[in-house]
Amino acid sequence: MKHHTIQKSIIGIGLFAGCFSSCLAQENKNADTKNRPNVLFIPIDDLRPELGCYGDTTIKTPNIDRIAKEGVVFTRTYCQQAVCNPSRASLLTGMRPDAIQVWDLKTDFRDHVPNVVTLPQYFKDNGYSSVGLGKTFHNTLPDTLSWSEKPHIHGFPFDPDAVYASEKGKKSIEEKKQHYISIGKSTIDQLGHWYLKTFATEMADVPDDTYFDGAQTTLAIEKLQDLKDKKEPFFLSVGYYRPHLPFNAPKKYWDMYDRDAIPLAKNQYVPENSPEYAMNSCYELRYCDDFTDIPYPKGENLSEDRQRLLKHGYFASVSYVDAQIGRLLDALEEQGLKENTIIVLWGDHGWKLGEHNSWCKQSNYEIDTRSPMIISGAGVKSKGQKSNALTEFVDVYPTLCELAGLNLPENLEGSSLVPLLDDTEIEWKDAAYSQFMRHAHHFSKDPNDSKMGYTIRTNRYRYVEWYNWDIERSKRGELVARELYDHFVDEDENINKADSPENNLVVEKLSIKLKEGFKWPSKAKTD
Ligand SMILES: [Ca+2]
Numbered sequence: 001m002k003h004h005t006i007q008k009s010i011i012g013i014g015l016f017a018g019c020f021s022s023c024l025a026q027e028n029k030n031a032d033t034k035n036r037p038n039v040l041f042i043p044i045d046d047l048r049p050e051l052g053c054y055g056d057t058t059i060k061t062p063n064i065d066r067i068a069k070e071g072v073v074f075t076r077t078y079c080q081q082a083v084c085n086p087s088r089a090s091l092l093t094g095m096r097p098d099a100i101q102v103w104d105l106k107t108d109f110r111d112h113v114p115n116v117v118t119l120p121q122y123f124k125d126n127g128y129s130s131v132g133l134g135k136t137f138h139n140t141l142p143d144t145l146s147w148s149e150k151p152h153i154h155g156f157p158f159d160p161d162a163v164y165a166s167e168k169g170k171k172s173i174e175e176k177k178q179h180y181i182s183i184g185k186s187t188i189d190q191l192g193h194w195y196l197k198t199f200a201t202e203m204a205d206v207p208d209d210t211y212f213d214g215a216q217t218t219l220a221i222e223k224l225q226d227l228k229d230k231k232e233p234f235f236l237s238v239g240y241y242r243p244h245l246p247f248n249a250p251k252k253y254w255d256m257y258d259r260d261a262i263p264l265a266k267n268q269y270v271p272e273n274s275p276e277y278a279m280n281s282c283y284e285l286r287y288c289d290d291f292t293d294i295p296y297p298k299g300e301n302l303s304e305d306r307q308r309l310l311k312h313g314y315f316a317s318v319s320y321v322d323a324q325i326g327r328l329l330d331a332l333e334e335q336g337l338k339e340n341t342i343i344v345l346w347g348d349h350g351w352k353l354g355e356h357n358s359w360c361k362q363s364n365y366e367i368d369t370r371s372p373m374i375i376s377g378a379g380v381k382s383k384g385q386k387s388n389a390l391t392e393f394v395d396v397y398p399t400l401c402e403l404a405g406l407n408l409p410e411n412l413e414g415s416s417l418v419p420l421l422d423d424t425e426i427e428w429k430d431a432a433y434s435q436f437m438r439h440a441h442h443f444s445k446d447p448n449d450s451k452m453g454y455t456i457r458t459n460r461y462r463y464v465e466w467y468n469w470d471i472e473r474s475k476r477g478e479l480v481a482r483e484l485y486d487h488f489v490d491e492d493e494n495i496n497k498a499d500s501p502e503n504n505l506v507v508e509k510l511s512i513k514l515k516e517g518f519k520w521p522s523k524a525k526t527d
Contacts, residue, residue: 033127037378038341041237045244047347049372063326071376077391078432082349082368085138094397094412103437121146123235134239157193160212161241166204200288201313202248217324221331247313249320259312265354273496275481277443280362297358343376364455369434379403389428456514463510
């Protein structure tokens with residue numbers, strides 16, 4: 001049996017990344033470029049692993065399931081931080097959030113690792129046409145260096161995640177706009193569009209292409225034809241905005257579900273004995289005009305009607321995106337590109353739909369860190385299989401390099417999953433690592449009270465260590481809390497058992513493993 005325990009250093013390697021990768025690019029270029037496989041890369045915003053191919057029987061995702069039939073569904077893949085920008089920046093650089101120092105929504109990884117070569121950029125440097133549609137990197141940080149081409153669709157805002165098409169929705173936007181004008185405020189983006197968000201959901205009887213995800217699929221299908229004609233391999237990313245809030249989707253996808261038959265979350269309470277800052281505040285949902293009054297996770301439950309509306313909207317949004325993926329797959333087949341194309345589909349983190357009495361993402365819990373990932377198509381031997389191996393988003397970059405026959409840049413922190421794509425049963429990594437930075441203003445009156453939680457997931461346990469965090473100096477302070485969840489008896493992570501004396505030895509071992517994984521000095525700095 002092969003055993004992979006690769007956990008490379010995560011500190012101080014970013015600066016070297018650019019030089020090393022460009023040297024490698026030249027070496028790769030000299031090899032045969034034309035016969036390399038294409039990559040169809042499908043990031044889906046806020047998609048949690050509740051899909052037909054993951055065993056769910058309520059949600060309808062026949063097209064994502066089509067991808068699964070031609071590849072491997074990874075049932076235990078973990079993002080490195082459960083929120084868009086750090087998760088995506090980490091996956092796309094192949095480096096962990098601490099190495100690129102991206103832990104929030106505003107930091108550009110190039111501020112800290114300016115010369116790092118991203119995954120699409122590396123393929124571009126190696127003779128690929130690298131085309132980025134929609135959201136691959138975080139909305140406001142599209143990283144133009146990564147792409148040969150980064151097309152946008154005329155008429156949509158720069159960040160087309162909030163588009164309203166119903167009369168009610170359009171009226172709400174117009175009223176908000178007039179209000180902003182009346183108080184001398186504007187939210188006009190770089191393309192001259194107003195960017196406004198109002199309601200959390202919209203059921204509009206409109207064609208798929210009225211919203212951006214449909215429109216970009218039409219463009220992607222045209223691009224496939226262009227890319228085929230170019231006769232060089234392509235890396236095409238089609239990044240979907242739904243099911244991120246607002247859950248605005250055409251009516252026909254809402255009509256696929258009986259709202260009253262959608263099951264609600266079983267564990268509508270925060271984990272027992274957990275620190276307050278471990279849970280998110282649901283601010284993203286509270287930002288929507290029709291959900292400003294929602295309770296915090298430690299408060300009451302959201303009414304059943306409102307829970308059902310949100311779950312229905314989320315499911316409709318997932319099925320809307322699934323249908324667009326079906327159009328893409330059909331085009332790939334019609335163009336004769338299917339045989340030589342690798343497909344990677346991933347959601348950037350999990351999402352809570354009432355679990356832990358919470359909504360949205362942004363925690364270290366299983367429900368937020370566990371993310372969907374399917375690798376399918378060219379070069380994947382185990383078709384229609386599931387892998388229960390502990391895998392991480394940092395593994396995507398080296399996997400795609402190996403499948404495409406490209407050398408691995410030295411700075412990558414993950415392991416190629418190709419051995420698992422060949423045989424899903426082999427022994428693999430014994431732990432996956434994630435983290436989350438909690439800004440003080442979400443839970444404390446003290447602006448210097450921010451925390452960083454580091455977590456490790458093993459076959460049996462989730463273990464978390466929370467530290468004080470100095471945001472200005474990006475420095476870890478003292479350990480302030482621990483959490484331990486035993487998945488053998490508590491798979492939903494409802495009872496923190498870190499302080500139970502019978503777990504002392506387990507906690508001690510997991511603490512050592514956590515520090516080893518994050519490559520901290522043996523005497524952790526606590527200044
Ligand atoms: Ca996201």
